[in-house]
Amino acid sequence: MKKNQIDIITMGCSKNLVDSELLMKQFEANGYHCVHDSKRPQGEIAVINTCGFIESAKEESINTILEFVQAKNEGRLRKLYVMGCLSQRYKDELEKEIPEVDKFYGKFNYKQLLKELGKADVPSCDGRRHLTTPHHYAYVKIAEGCDRHCAYCAIPIITGKHTSRPKEDILNEIRELVADGVKEFQIIAQELTFYGVDIDGKHHITELISEMADIPGVKWIRLHYAYPNQFPMDLLDVMREKPNVCKYLDIALQHISDHMLDRMHRHVSKQETIDLIKAIRERVPGIHIRTTLMVGFPGETEQDFEELKEFVRWAKFERMGAFAYSEEEGTYSAEHYEDDVPADVKQSRLDELMAIQQEISTEIEAQKVGKVMKVIIDRKEGDYYIGRTEFCSPDVDPEVLIPVAKKTLYVGKFYDVKISDSDEFDLYGEVV
Template structure:
């Protein structure tokens, strides 16, 4: 009988879903590496023998992608290409019992808060002294900084609290230390993420402390851009805008998911804000930080949504002229209050409505981009692709916003900042040349 050679384990982590999941994978990678276990992220080399799939369970499409990924890895295990398949993350947190029954070939399932238990699979210990230490899976010049976990909101469409629990803020001291560690690794831009940024500090400090945190982070030497993602509009702390205006390394950029413009839908979605209050907030935001880039996200096809609600949303976009807009089709999620409603908009109609809304935004985006032609912007170089460089201004976040296309004979460094004069503008991208 052929004896099996003992070889050292090598772990490949596959991350699905949002940037918050990516941070979790980076923390897991750092812990494994500290325990002298080889680890890579989404490697295509096939030189690993263990796979950890960090799943997403947010909406139907994400769940389907997670399950298909697990099945792909299980098939590789069946063919002898892998020794173990381990599953963690939101889908596993929410549907662990079902998954164990349906995919028994998986060696272990873990929830979103069970990192120490995952490490025990490798006879490794969770090292508390490594809090904030991560093995980055992003390019070295930018990183996500997760400032809290969980969410206390009760939005009717959202299953996040079921998977991530209640809001828990990280301490400011820990976050500053983590940011300082990222800068030492070459990071120049951090994107602050959470399920809900504006709730930061209420649990630890008994008041909203996002503005104070921003000030502390802005003092970190070498941190050139700080960007805000996922700010809830209800009771938005306006002092955040004062800090944004006063501190030059905080990007004039705010990602504030509004989800809808119709009062009927906002009430049904349990958003705790009206159309009028939303418009007043937008006006206050723009007054406090002139020139700010405002990004929002919308949902099409929530139960009870009418064509009038969609028309109202289109008029709202035309009036407010957001710089960036994303849109999801509603996913009927069990365990949410929305699940008690009749999912009465067919999938094809949800998609049609979403495309109709984005058609309006596409025109607005094109017009706003045209206004940038002839102007010069500080731009960070993200990558070189097909003989050209791709970068971003302070008004653009990674993957979801505009890219600046730069054709140049000059050799630019990835992660460096250059001044770019915009020469052309498209619906969602810009083109420009480096100025001296």
């Protein structure tokens, strides 16, 4: 085991990743060497930043903790700490079940871990991060928590009410990141479009993104996790008019039948959803919409599912993910509905929905063949440079593969690439 090395393992979403990066900066200011998500952790201390969103994520977090417990029992690890969403929610149970963990922290008090190790918070590092992403892009979290209370979702229970970060803090962080060489910003929050409402009752997301786009050196801004109810339409004008705001919107819709939307407490109707998608496409020509849908929510009938399939065929989402409902204790649906859609029905609906999407995706990507697109290079892998267009977020969306043999390219640089071929998930091209 390496002395003064801390291994940090991040589970779950990019919002957790930001927390890990903030913590790593503090550890390093205190003289530790930090390694993130190592395949073979070798540090004397490990910190696991857990996810508690759905059943599969909780299981993965617990299995990871148990692997490290084993390493500690075998003398390969001196101290083990756990933080994040899972321990925010189940701290008491976890302390009883897994006593080998030295201490459990929640989602907001993890800085106390420095004290536990006899170290101090370094004020000059507050709000600064050790980036774990490639040096040219970063995730920027603009708010924490959520006020929406959808029937199935445990996030408000874990993270509490929506709290927006002060605008100047965010803009200063962007300026600092640009000075460090970051060009591309993934803007994230539990509910992006609610930004500012907790401060003065008004939506301020449009103003924030507009000012962000005016910072010199900001090449791409991509928006994640909007909500369809009370969508701030002026945000679309900023997307259309500012060339560095990517024509990309991640907006989780969950379902389309009024019966399901009502039971899910989504506060939006089928017609409002359809009108919103039409408006988004009209006001931002060429936009790529990413959405997430849910199948198997309590009470979902064949008719509801047929409506959902028909909607997916109509909407032709450029990017779509889907998942089967899993009951989360403490949520409205767990307490008031019976989880009455059998597991095999959930799975077959999920498979059927994703098969429809696969055809749509294949068709959309094929339309790009012959076009010249601006691509940022993320990495080199085997015989290819791997890059993305403005329509692709890291880790979740299609990539562009460019043969290494033709020309030397540099990670973090933009190139004009002529698309020569496509499959359902990726594009192939050559630099022009």
